[in-house]
Amino acid sequence: MGLGRVYRNYFKNNMFMRILLIFTIIAILTIVILSYLMFSSLSQSIVEKELNNQKAAMENVSRYLDQRYQSVENIARDMYRNEMLFSNISFLMEHPYSQYVQHRMDQFYNETNNNSTDPLQYFQQVMDENGDIRNIMLYSSEQQYLSVFKPNKQYKQLTTDMTHSYIPDVMAMDYKGITAPNYWIRKAADQWAPELYAIRVPINNRQLKNAGQFLVYLDSGGITDALTSYKDSFKGDIAVLSADGKVLYDSEGKYYGKTYPYMDVTDSLYDGGNTRPAEVSSRMYINKLTSADNGYVVIGAVPKKDVEASYSGIRKTIITISGICILFAIFFPAFFVINFANRTNRIIRITRKVKNGDLSARIDNPGEDELGQISRSFNDMLDELNLYIERVYKAEIKQKQTELVALQARINPHFLYNTLEVIRMRAISQGAKDVGEMIYSLSVLFKSLVKQKKIYTLKDELEACRLYLELFRIRYKEKFSYTIDSDPELQGKSVMRLSLQPLIENYIVHGIQTDRDDNHLDIRVREEDDMLVAVITDNGKGITPERLAEIHEELGKPEESGEMFGLRSVHSRLQFLYGPAYGVEIDSRQGVGTVVTVRYPNREGTDAEDV
Structure with missing residues (x-):
């Protein structure tokens, strides 16, 4: 190994060796000078x-x-x-x-x-x-x-x-x-x-x-x-x-x-x-x-x-003490510097592993000093990164699934639109105007779901909900009504696609009482701190306490297990995309009704397409 390589490896590219060398030189010179002055004074x-x-x-x-x-x-x-x-x-x-x-x-x-x-x-x-x-x-x-x-x-x-x-x-x-x-x-x-x-x-x-x-x-x-x-x-x-x-x-x-x-x-x-x-x-x-x-x-x-x-003993004593002090001044700081260097090199090795794609690597550095704090922060960052990657990865899978469904639904969509339009015109010609309206609403709803948009806003989601609710208002006539209340300034906020419609569908399927004339569903959207909150309230059958507890438990499980595919799908996708602070909350009283709260991040409609 040449002198140039030794210099590069151990001095030029090694900050700790330079620090140790400089400190050692200063310590030795200081001890030697002080010892000389002391000996000179004592001998004189x-x-x-x-x-x-x-x-x-x-x-x-x-x-x-x-x-x-x-x-x-x-x-x-x-x-x-x-x-x-x-x-x-x-x-x-x-x-x-x-x-x-x-x-x-x-x-x-x-x-x-x-x-x-x-x-x-x-x-x-x-x-x-x-x-x-x-x-x-x-x-x-x-x-x-x-x-x-x-x-x-x-x-x-x-x-x-x-x-x-x-x-x-x-x-x-x-x-x-x-x-x-x-x-x-x-x-x-x-x-x-x-x-x-x-x-x-x-x-x-x-x-x-x-x-x-x-x-x-x-x-x-x-x-x-x-x-x-x-x-x-x-x-x-x-x-x-x-x-x-x-x-x-x-x-x-x-x-x-x-x-x-x-x-x-x-x-x-x-x-x-x-x-x-x-x-x-x-x-x-x-x-x-x-x-x-x-x-x-x-x-x-x-x-x-x-x-x-007469002072030879003093000379020997000063030389001995100076030698001990020099050894102490070299080895004691060297111990800490080498330990500090080893810990730093350990951090560098882990960062290289992470650079090469090993996100499971962690820095074992339990100290409470700056390196320990850096290590813990780095480990926490990797944990957050893994969680984020997992969330985005699963979100991408869901997106692919949704895109696949949308792709399948887009097979010859004009043929479906034309077919629905033929059926609607036939219903109108036979005097069934309400059936025509229902077919029209279904056609528009289908078109909005199939259409791919770069940005999906609250306005788009509420319009899909309105079209879906309009189908059932026509069906149940005077027995069902709904209201949608939202500040116009919130219409441009970015929200996740199909985040409210599945929840409304749960009410239509499980909560509406056809023997009543006052079935009502209310959708209200408001700003709350840094969140966008949508509250869906109905006066339907409600949910028993036992079933409500099961629902709360099911919401914490992976989407692929259990039942309640729509409710849990919305909840899991929101958390995958935005984090654990967002998602779906449900509260219900049997015979009184159900309240479902959906929390979004308060973002303008400039984000990339959501799942």
Whole structure:
């Protein structure tokens, strides 16, 4: 089957498939777009939440470093407050250690308070109180002595000569705040631990001139302790960089002693926590927090895949729900559309059967919706059509029978007319004028019955009745009379041929009483709503109640059965032609008379010939 044929059969010529396809496309696009927007909103919210959590951890790191810097400044400030301690520190910075020992022994006997003024003991106490301090160093700018204090009261003094060491040059640089430990100072202090950062505070003498530097090495592990409360709430890596880009702290421990890989990206970020994917790889989210006062930068870097893992469950849930919604949006309407299409196709098949002549076919569609109403209306139409066909078919049969009778009666009609005319003239010549009148009336009546007319009106039917009644008026002389009353405007109405004459004949045959002198028959025609009503009233013998009931029952039977051929013939033909609302009604009282009512449709005399 070619694509063109598939397109014609299932899309071009199938309205329901087009509706289903369009609805499916709209539903899928709507669900996909809504799902994408929902996922985009939720994922962005989760990304912002994760980055905000990381930023909060970075701010805590920044607070911790600022506190440590403030602590070192407080230590230096405490040295200034204790004059004896500061005097000893200044002496230690400017003299060899042996002279400092002699100086201390001279002071030992003069101390009057319990507070220690020994720099070694003081700095040991400071390191004991601050577990993250690894080294405290004093540098004399004038004498170029470097005093190194270590835990457990370890101390050494180094002489640094500008001609033999880089330390004086390093100390002369205006480093401010928190920095990375200098290589030459590390070497002099024999301190090679990678997880260190340095805080340097200048020392001034009593004349407020710079006397040297107060340098503290701190363990970066204290920063990890500051992140303990955030370890479950943020993802990625937090690093602290010096102003020159050296790694002071790395939460993952990967970049100590190395160049931070995202340094170029962080340099392009504004201060204050701007967040965006790293441009170098498009796989990272970067947070930057700069401390202008203390000269360090806190960097937060989290891989996008780690953040995506946070909403991967949401992605799967949205995809699953979207898939279910798409299936529901396809199959649920498809069920109704296919059912609707099947019902429609069933109607189409039945209409084709009816088109091919099968009028017994019916649509089995019990629904109460529009298709159900169409089906019931179509079935009702077929029922009415079958009834109409049956009525017209039988009427045509009756018409053929009548035409056959008329055809037989028309065999050489002039011969019959001439014969009747010879008999009439003979009767008149013999003095029997009444017989001549009767023969004349019979001849005219016979001619009117045999004559074929395209349109048969009430006037024609009443004239036939008059001729027939005139025969019996002549016969019974003064014992019988009749009246015919009809509005002249009704004379042109179309009526069925021989619809009144057989009823009049029933009165002549069964109702007239020859022993009475007042036999009378009255025919009146009137309009009643949309009907033409003819009422035949006589004062004859009447009908017994039992017989009247039998007549009513017989009128409901097919014409071919039972008796009363004329009465039932008129009734059945009227109903066949015009419907059940028309026909003959009879009422009678024994000894009083009979009333026969005939109902026609109120039509002008332009209809085709009736039976």
